[in-house]
Structures are given as C-alpha cells and as structure tokens.
Amino acid sequence: MDAFFASVELLRYPQLKGLPVVIGGGRRREDDVLARLREVYPERDWSDGDLSRIPLDFFPRLASYTGRGVITTATYAARQFGVGSAMGLMKAAKLCPQAILLPVDFDEVRRISRLFKSTILEIAPVMEDRGVDEVYIDFTHVPGGQREGGRVLARLIQKSIFQATGITCSIGVAPNKLIAKMASEFNKPNGISIVWPEDLQSKIWPLPCRKINGVGPKADEKLKSHGIHTIGELAQRDPVWLIETFGRSYGHWLHEVSWGRDDRPVVTESEPVSMSRETTFERDLHAVRDRAELGAVFTTLCEQVAADLQRKGYAGKTIGIKLRYDNFQSVTRDVTIDHFTAEATAIRRHAGLCLKRVDLSRRIRLLGVRVGSLLRADEAAALASSTQPAPVVPLMDQLF
C-alpha cells in the first residue's frame, strides 16, 4: 500500500454506556432538562455529561414524548431495541418506551468537535473535514504514518483524542477514502482496522451494498431488485449492464467502488456553496389562516441566513425557498439576482417573491430559506465596485 487514508469517527456520549438513552428532539421542552439537572444537582460537574449516578426516573421517558423530532444518536443499550439515528422519536417511543430522552447540547458538541479536529491537525496536517464527528486523514506523508500499515499513527491519534476530549473514536486505515470509511465501521466503538488491498475479497465483498458511502436507500433497493445484495455480487456484474441500468456516471462508479477503486484526494480546504436555514413547525401551518405566524418565521429565517453569511464573510446571488407540505412532498423555488448580497431585507424580498410561485393552498410543515452561488464577501464587494457604475444616489437623498 503506498497511500494510507484514515477515516475517523467520533463517538459521543460514552459516559451513558449501559443506559438506554436516546438523544435528539432539540428545541423542545426537553431542552430544559440539562438546565434543570444543573439546578437540582449543582454539585455535579455537568460538563462531562456524567449521568450514571442520577436516579433514572428523574429523566423524561421517551414514552411521554409528543413532538416531531428525530434521534440524533442513541446508546448501544438503546440500539438493542432497534432504535437508531434519524428515526422519528414517536417510532422510537414505541420500540423502547423506557429509553431516556436527552436534548442535544449543540454547544458542547461543537466544542468537542473543534477539539477533536485540532488534535488531529497537530499530528497529521492533511485532514478533510466531513462534519462534526468525522474526518479523513492522509497518512502518506506523516512521519511514521506507514508503520504497521498505519496502526502506530492511528493509535497515537486515538490516544490523543481521548486525552483531549475524553471521547473514543474508531479509525479505519486503507489505501483510499472509500475503503478507509468502511474499515472504520469494523471495530466500533474504539477500534482500529487496517484493510490492505488484498483484503478486498475477504473483508469488503461480503458486506451489503448499503455499506458503500454513496449507496443510499434508493440505490440499495434497486440493486436488491436485481438480486445484488453484497458488494461481491456487485463486483461480478458486467460494467456495461451496470451503466445501462444505473446510468453512465453512477453505473461506472458502482463498478469501480465494488473493486475497491477510489482515487479521490483528501481535500483540506473548500469553499461553501450555499447556506440555509429551515424549520419544521410544531403543527402544520396554513398560508392564509396562519399568515402572521408564517410571516414571522419567514422573516426570522431570512435574518438568520443573513447573519450566517455576514458572520462567515460570504454573499450570494441565488436566493431560494423550500417548502414541505403535510404529505412530506418538498418543493423549491429560487431566483438569481444580478449582484451578491448578504442583506436580510434583500433576501427577504426575493425569497418572498419565490414564495408567491408555489401552491400555498396546502398545509405546510417546513419552511426554509437558502442563499447559493456564494462568493467571499470581500471578492463580492470588489466585483461590485469594478463592474458597477458609481452608485446612483436616490433622488430623495440628493434633495435632503
């Protein structure tokens, strides 16, 4: 193996080990739980989230949940009941009513996430950010990165992350990102897996196709309908047939990944393409009957996107909205304007026009606002001053 890629996945809330706990729901009554716990048990250190000595009946049971949230993550004890990430909390309550429901502590997650990444960067500078709890690392040019197939370096990273955050992670090392990602799942929650090119048949081919990063529920269903369940079965299919069945690009890609081939580099820097804010209402709203409420939420979303853009230093020129109706069908509308903006009023104005182009007679469960075609704010400003004539001073301003 001449290149070594590692996929590192951080595992949250290890201190809840053994308890059936489900985390999720967000922004609801349960948000108060941690605050209440801090009040009731002020002597305890809540920064490490150690809940093991608190009476269980103190916590809200999942069975009493009535909202619309989904599970962010669940302990292994809760997963035994079939609950897991992205599952609706109402469904989870049926499967495991005794589970304890905790809100997500977003600030804490962000803090740990930053610590996790900065710790890795000190050891291995070629790192790709894949979200709050996941990164790819290129070990190839890290001194000692190839000793024992990468295991020595992986061990050092794992140990350093644990010292910095108190949280465990699993690491997969392989010749490319695709295999490294799959390898990182072999030895959860605190393992290291090395997969060599010659391990393809024994370790990768027996896996279900769904384990491939990029094969989701739809593609998996279609593969199954053709009798393809494992990656090995996929690898045996004629690439021409795959292209005919799944399209030129996706079909070719399926063939390549089934043979463990992936030459994507680890990307250390990237510019955002869009920024958005969206919200699902507690109950479905109607454009006419709930006009005031909808209007207020809409304005808030526009202000939030504008604030996000300004804080991060970007401006965009494609402004759009997203609606989800009560039947879960989504529609989007967007418009591209002739200049870059990060202003809430401008976003609100153009998004408002987009809103007029969709069916507003049906009940709405979600509303979102998006700004795309982003450019760094300084570049956008330079562009504006170089391409536009001197700004026209409005008549009223000239007069007064």
Add this chain to the structure above:
DNA sequence: TCTGGGGTCCTAGGACCC
C-alpha cells in the same frame, strides 16, 4: 409511528449566445 437541519452533488430541460 410519520420522517430534523445543514449541506453537496447530479440530472435534465430550456434559454440564450456564438
């Protein structure tokens, strides 16, 4: 038992220009 929020990328048709 209905399914969060924040993203990226791909596809496909149509407009428009050369």
Add this chain to the structure above:
DNA sequence: TCTGGGGTCCTAGGACCC
C-alpha cells in the same frame, strides 16, 4: 424559414451524507 452543434447559465427535483 429551417436547420446545425457547442457552451454556459438558470431552475427544479432528488439522492445522499453527517
């Protein structure tokens, strides 16, 4: 008036990921 091909941009929807 009909007929080209290529390239780019815009828009809408959808799959997928964390």
